[in-house]
Amino acid sequence: MPIISFVVMIRKFLLFLSWLAVPIISFSQDTIRVFPLEKRVVVTDPSQGVKSHKGWGVFPKSEQPVRKINMYVHFACPDSMRCADWDYADHIVLEKVGGVNGELKNWEIGSLITPYGGFFSKDWQFTWQTDVTEFALILRDSCEINYIHSGYEPNHDRGWLVTIEFEIITGKPIAQPISITQIYHDIYEYGNDENPIEEHLIPVTVKTDPRADFGRLRTIQTGHGMDQPDNCAEFCKRYREIWFNHELVQKRDLWKKCGDNPLSPQAGTWLFDRANWCPGDLVMIERLDLPLKKGTDNTIQFKMEPYSATVINHGAQRISAYLIQYEKPTSRYDVAVEDIMVPSTKTLYSRINPASMHPQIIIRNVGSEPLQKVKIIYGTVGQKMQEFLWRGNLGFDQLDTVILPGIIEATALENQFEVRLEKPNDKKDQYVLDNRMRSSFSAAPTHASPLIFYFQTNQEPEHNSWRLLDVSGKTVYEKKSNELKAQKVYTDTLYLADGSYNLIFEDSQGDGLEFWFNRKGGKGEARLLSVDNQLIKVFESDCGSGWQYQFSIGQQPDAIDPATKEISIYPTRTSEFTTLSYFANTPGDIHVRLLSDPGEELLEEHFYPALKQGYFRYDLTRFPYGRFFLTVSQGDQELVRRRVRFEMSSPKE
Structure with missing residues (x-):
């Protein structure tokens, strides 16, 4: 049987060491990649307008128990090309199971909207x-995966440069899957009265398997x-009923906020909210558990909010939905560490890292009994561990993001953060192999006090505010939106005691201090400086909903890099001028070229x-548009x- 991919088996405690590696050690049974x-x-x-990119992979045999399957989608720029430009809807499809002569499935297991990569x-x-994991029943033996890339750009x-990686963690299933039934999988025209969507989203009947305890409806849906x-x-924000x-x-409304997109900034309209998706992000997978009665037929139907378009222009809903039937959960008391968000070096969490305080983890109740409390033990490996008693009410397979108190100890070298979960509901956990996890992380910076926060507002300061919090959550310094004036420079000297701090900037409109589409908003800037005007940190102006910056004040501050520079060009779409902003710690001979x-x-x-520092304006009006x-x-x-x-008129001028 022809196999194009390769499979790497790693044992517990072993990191996969390459640029593809996910910086997490899972203290569990065998992991297959x-x-x-x-x-x-x-x-x-x-x-x-569409192109398939297919590949084969060898998954575990059907008799091998599988606890969990994670899929990682790795993107980079090709060696011989630049990154692509447009936000196209791509689909990751389980094309075929059982080898080249096996069964054709064509089941969508994931969807990604490509980034605006023009300036990567x-x-x-x-x-x-x-x-x-819902597809663990058929991700077995030889499977063909099809990455379907859409679009029309050159x-x-x-x-x-794309890699699709599956991380299969073997072990006792949380609940044994029985069957998978496709409910919907198509592009459904929406808003055309001559082809109403309700004529296509018809009820689908599924018979309950005698062994089934519940069903899980797994849905991917986006509007275009x-x-x-x-x-x-x-x-447009529209609701969907199940x-x-x-x-x-x-x-629920099919709508997603994009101003806090983990991948930011991007070249296009990356921060515009959209119908259940954002550019440069995986489409959210929805899961809904449904009770099943043995020996009966069940009907499932989606209904969209009534809507009629006056001008038809490809309005549609992309939907793939599957019902997975399961036996009852295998444990009553079982809790798992789903992920460590802070501290972490994962690109997915780069907007909230590095961090000096308040670790964030995701826990998951995988026992049939509601989880009401669990002891969390956490800390940097080699340092004193801390304890926290979580209380709440999580139903089966529900998640919670937990923000833990305290600082994050770290060294200048590589660090490991560990979290362990113990005694769910004061009971013995019935499956302990996913109760512990480690993440690799880099230390947050350490600075000397005092610091200077340089903040130049744009034309819409009423959308902006900032505050500096200490480890207890107390506000040490702040500027509220009603205290800010347009196009004004504020320099606040921050006198700080030793400890950990979080500098938070927020934009209530979600379009940052700069956004090319909002020309009337202008451009603002934010920097963290030393008292002798050395640049410590440059904050991204094209920041959507905002940013945070955690650091420590200590007696052994990090050295300030003399090569640090801030260089920005704005606007990048103009009908007249564009301006270069330059700030450097060390003077240098600079060439600027227009090509x-x-x-x-x-x-x-x-x-x-x-x-060393300056603003330079360039007139493009003597050139043809282009x-x-x-x-x-x-x-x-x-x-x-x-x-x-350079164009005749720019957006929102």
């Missing part, structure tokens, strides 16, 4: 993760298209000797390259 696609160059087929650097990479100079008058179904045996069991795009013909060049590159270089090193569009 399967790579159906490994560092595959993924590009579009502009003639078709060549060394950019990101990893998303999702739980696909395929000769841009694309993605730009019908008028509401830009449906991508930018009916089970003719009773309404769920009603044509395409072709990279030199159109304009500027030289600034011994430059695209340009503005590059900033020092010696042979290109520091920044940004595409600038």
